[in-house]
Amino acid sequence: MNDNLTNGNQIQIEDDRTGIDVQTLKRAFSDNLFYALGKFPEIAxxxxxxMALAYTVRDRLLRRWLNSQETYLKQDVKxxxxxxxxxxxxxxxxxxxxxxxxxxxxxxxxxxxxxxLDDLIEQxxxxxxxxxxxxxxxxxxxxxxxxxxxxxxxxGIRYEFGIFDQEICEGWQVEITDKWLRYGNPWEIPRTEATVEVGLGGYTESFYDENNRYRVRWLPDRTVKGVPYDTPILGYKTNTANTLRLWKAEAPESFNFQAFNVGDYYGAVNEKTYSENITKVLYPNDEPIQGKQLRLEQQFFFVSCSLQDMIRLHLATQENLDNFGELFAAQLNDTHPSIxxxxxxxxxxxxxxxxxxxxWEITQKTFAYTNHTLLPEALEKWSLGLFGSLLPRHLEIIYEINRRFLHEIRTHxxxxxxxxxxxxxxDETGEKxxxxxxxxxxxxxAINGVADLHTQLLKQDVLRGxxxxxxxxxxxKTNGVTPRRWIVLSNPELTELITSKIGDNWITHLEELQQLEPFADDPNFRNAWRQMKQQVKTRLARRIEKRCGITVDPNYSLFDIHVKRIHEYKRQHLNVLHIITLYNRIKKNPNIDIVPRTFIFGGKAAxxxxxxxxxxxxxxxxxxxVNNDPDVRGRLKVVFIPDYNVTNSQPVxxxxxxxxxxxxxxxxxxGTGNMKFSLNGAxxxxxxxGANVEIRQQVxxxxxFLFGLKAEEVSQMKSQGYNPWEFYSSNEALREVIDQISSGLFSPEESNLFKPLVDSLLYxxxxxLLADYQSYIDCQDRVSxxxxxxxNWTRMSIxxxxxxxxxxSDRAIREYCQDIWNVQAVPVKLEDYVQAKG
Ligand code: KOT
Structure with a gap:
């Protein structure tokens, strides 16, 4: 080892290489360009x-990352x-x-x-x-x-292909494979030494062990290796850097020899491809995928890898697994990992x-479950045939859990x-x-919902029993969002304005935003706020011009934004009914005094x-x-931002x-987008x-602007036999809008194009949508x-x-820690030196 790097038996791991002054950063940046990427600046x-900058930054968080892991390992922390x-x-x-x-x-x-810098960040x-x-x-x-x-x-899972990229061709969504790893990923480090094996398929057999205990073993008919890829997750201005450990499936080395020996080269390669398929692609549905074996394989694969990993970590410092549930809190993000x-x-x-x-005691102590949906069709279930052939031992265990559980039910x-x-x-009501x-x-x-109303409805309905x-x-546990990404990073203009008045402590103590309240009545602050809003609207307007070729007016037009996955229950089409209603008002009276609006949409459809x-x-x-009708005179604009993802959402x-x-x-x-918007002053x-209820209470x-039926009114109206046609026939403006869509006004080349949509609404x-239409339109008129x-708008915005x-999300995490996980904060000290190995 290089003497300069040692100090007795200790290694100095931070040196002038990782300094954060401009000169050192510059030097590190060009070093990385040369040594890690093999480029001179001239040809880079x-x-x-x-990439060179990413490595430079990664170098500066590695010490915190290693110190964090070391601290956890040494201190027996939960x-x-x-x-x-x-x-x-x-x-x-x-x-x-x-x-x-x-x-x-x-x-x-x-x-x-x-x-x-902004160019590089955008890269x-x-x-x-x-x-x-x-x-x-x-x-x-x-x-x-x-x-x-x-x-x-x-x-989690290191999908080789994540959610598809969306392009819009002639108004239609086109899906493009997401090759996110194509130019390399500087943030991850593979940890091949922590590889584990996962079995699939096969059968079980029982036997008596050497102590004459009845035992069962699972003899899978294939195994897959799980290789962890770690990404550091650094906290804001703290030394804690946690790990995001995502598993990649690889074929075991041993497995193709047999096939090779008998000369079945293609068979062997095929089987390799088959194993590696498990983490190949993310299922692009926002609702569950029923009956796809590969999906169940994905779920079991990452969960088994993770539990084995936790057990290995645990046994590195503990004698046995008796206190596993005291040292780990495993949170199930919906049922996908519930296997x-x-x-x-x-x-x-x-x-x-x-x-x-x-x-069983250890298992129950370890796990807690978060439910994220009330849609009945979204409750995951696996057919017994598929389940039993892939996970025969797990099916036996589930039967036994069920037998004991139903015994309790019988007593109760x-x-x-x-x-x-x-x-x-x-479920034995039909196919099992x-x-x-x-x-x-x-x-x-523990079981939790993600907003007050949602938890209430879970208790009353989906999980009532x-x-x-x-x-x-x-x-x-009402959801939350991180102000670091959703304000500080996405909205530097707002960050600066807030900080100029109340300092920057709000970034980690978001409730301190309250201190802004008195400024809502300060005309100077309101002016500054309005200017700030104008500035960020202009920023988005430029992007829209560049990306969609549509000119929008950030100064006088109300930016009315609807971004999220496209789903009928989210009702993007209700928004469209409003747009057409306004369009009709203009067509009837081109000189009507109307508040200009820019309708901005974004989102992917499964x-x-x-x-x-x-x-x-x-x-x-x-x-x-609408955009091309001269009568409209630019007062209405409709924009669909393609490929809505985290990156593209930040300026929105x-x-x-x-x-x-x-x-x-x-x-x-x-909903969490609702929070990001309102936090940014929309x-x-x-x-x-969902959380709209609580947002309204707070603000x-x-x-x-509230409209529409309440949840109980929705179910009541449904149970009384809801007839959309009544709303259609009794509301002239609505009827006109629906008829225009049916008649092909918006699809002159194919007048029947939207028939399925219209039929679904009418019948x-x-x-x-039709029940809520008028209430929505009236509310939109109040908005205008x-x-x-x-x-006054600015006041409300502030x-x-x-x-x-x-x-x-800090508040949400504190609640999870206190009420579900029983986990405490563990400060990490930045050690200049770590113990040398050997
Ligand atoms: C997908 C499949 C099965 C079960 C649930 C889902 C799901 C739910 N995917 N996304 N969600 C959303 O989760 C968010 C975070 O809790 C919620 O804000 C949002 O309302 C859910 O739709």
Whole structure:
């Protein structure tokens, strides 16, 4: 070892290489360009520069990362293991610069090299390892745990292809494969030494061990290797850097020899491809995928890898697994990882010799379950045939869990046999299925919903029986978002304005935004606020011009924004009905005094979701007509921003005047986009759904535009036999709009194009658009009137930001720590030196 790097038997790991002054940063940047990328500046591409900068930043967080892991290992601390099939962590460079507090030095360093920091930040391709809200929530929670010094590991899947890239061709969504790894990923480090093996298929056999105990073993017919790839998740201005550990499936080396020996080269390669398929691609659905074997393989694969990893970590310092549940809190992000309940039981009993009772106690103590949906079709279930052939041992364990559980049910409800089939982990009403939510409920010590209303509806409806049986397990944990990404990084203008008045402590104590309230009445501050909004709207307008070729007016036009996955329950098409209504008003009276609006949409549709794709086409078709009609005179503009993802969303939230949160009441579990908008000073037009209810409570009724049926009114109207046709026939404006869509006004080349959409509204209208139409239009009219009074609008905007503090993911994580995980913060000391090995 180089003497300069040693100090006695200790290695100095931070030296002048990782200093954060401009000169050292510059030197490190050019060193990385040369030594890591093999380029001179003269021939380097923008991506080379981005990579060199990313390595430079990574070098500066490695010491914190290693120190954090070392601290956890040495101190027997309780660690949160977040189990999620999805993570949408977004681009890492900008976030890490902020968290390391080195933005300005780095900006200067790259500028002195003739480069622009924002350009390099934009170069990063984000890991799109999730579909939407659920995956993004996992990322916000990882950020908050690191910031709050909570020891945590995020376990998940390293999909080779994440969520597809979306292009819009002639108004239609086209899906393009997401090759996010194509230019390399500077943030991850493979840890091949921690590789584990996972079995699949095969059969089980029972035997008596040397102590004459009855035992079962699983003889899988194939195995797959799980290789962990680690990404550091650094907290904001703290030394804690937690790990996001994502598993990649690889074929075991041993397996193809046999096939080789018999000359079956293609068979061997095939089998290799088959194993590696497991982590090949993210399922692009925002709702569950029923019956796809590969999906179940993905779930089991990452959960088994993760539990084995936790057991290995545990046994590195503990004699046995007795206190596993005292040192790990495993949170199930919906039911996707809920097979973990059976897998931990198997590992404890079949591999580590525990008896059922103790294994069960450990398992229940370890797991907690978060539910993220009320849509009945979204409850995961697996057919027994598929389940049993892939996981025969787990099916046996689930049967035994069920047998014991139903025994309890019988004691609890002695005279009610219907309870047995209602509670059973096996759905036997038709084809037989394993009900994953039931498995998650019995195997966990805590169950939570993600907003007040959602938790209430879970208790009353979806998980009613479980609530009656174990009320003490249920809690609400309203979602939150991280202010570091969703304000500091996305909205530097707002960050500066807030900080100029109340200092910067709000970045980690978001409730301090309250201190802005008095400024809502200060004309100078209101002016500054309005100017700031104008500035960020102009920023978005430029992007829209560049990306979509549509000119929009950031100065006088109300930016009315609707971005999220495209789904009928989220009702992007209700928004379209409003646009057409305004268009008709203009056509009837071209000189009408109307508040100019820019309608901005963004979001992906699941590739197989026909109606969602038709909604995208409808938005673009209406845009074609409205944007190009001379009568409109630019007063209405419709824009669809393609490829909505974390990167593209960042400039969107800050620029909104109005946030559309218009799902049918009782359908959206929480929403988190609603929080990002309001935090950035947008007013919300929304139903009493998900977290909208709590947002309205916080910001005040007078600063929120409410419309629509309430959840109970929705179910009431449904049970009384809802007839959308009545609304259609009795409302002239609505009828006109619907008839225009039917008649092909927006699809002259194919007049029947939108027939499926119109028919679904007229004859079924599952999501009650027609019932809510008039209330929505009236509310939008109130929005327009309010926008005419800029001064008061600005006041409301300031109050929205000032009162949104509780929607920080820091608050949510504190609640999880206290009420579910029983985990404490563990500060990490920055050690200059670590013990040398050997
Ligand atoms: C997907 C499949 C099965 C079960 C649930 C989902 C799911 C739910 N995916 N995303 N969600 C969203 O999760 C967010 C975070 O809690 C919520 O804010 C949002 O309302 C859910 O739709």
């Amino acid at each position: 591409t923008k991506n080379d520069f981005y 660690i949160v293991c977040y189990f999620s099939a999805e993570y949408l962590i977004g681009p890492q460079l900008g976030k890490n610069l902020i968290n390391l507090a080195i933005v300005e030095q780095v900006r200067q360093a790259v500028e002195e090299c003739g480069l622009n 990063e391709e984000e890991p799109g390892l999730g579909n939407g809200g659920l995956g993004r929530l996992a990322a916000c929670y990882m950020d908050s745990m690191a910031t709050l010094n909570i020891p945590a590991i995020g376990y 973990g309940v059976a897998e931990l039981m198997r590992l404890l009993m079949d591999v580590h010799d525990y008896e059922w009772e103790q294994a 409800y002695p005279n009610d046999v219907s309870k047995l089939s209602n509670f059973s982990l096996i 299925y394993v009900r994953m939510a039931h498995l998650a409920c019995v195997g966990s010590h 479980f609530y009656e049986l174990f009320p003490e397990k249920f809690t609400n 590739p197989s979701y026909f109606m969602a794709k038709l909604i995208i086409k409808l938005i673009n078709s209406v845009g074609e007509v 939230y800050p620029a909104a005047d109005l946030s559309e949160q218009i799902s049918t009441a009782g359908k959206e579990a929480s 007013l919300t037009i929304g139903t009493l759904d 005040g009724e007078e600063n929120f 079924h209208d599952e999501y009650m 009137e309010a926008f005419r009074d800029w001064d 109050l929205n930001t000032a009162r949104m503090g509780i929607f920080s």
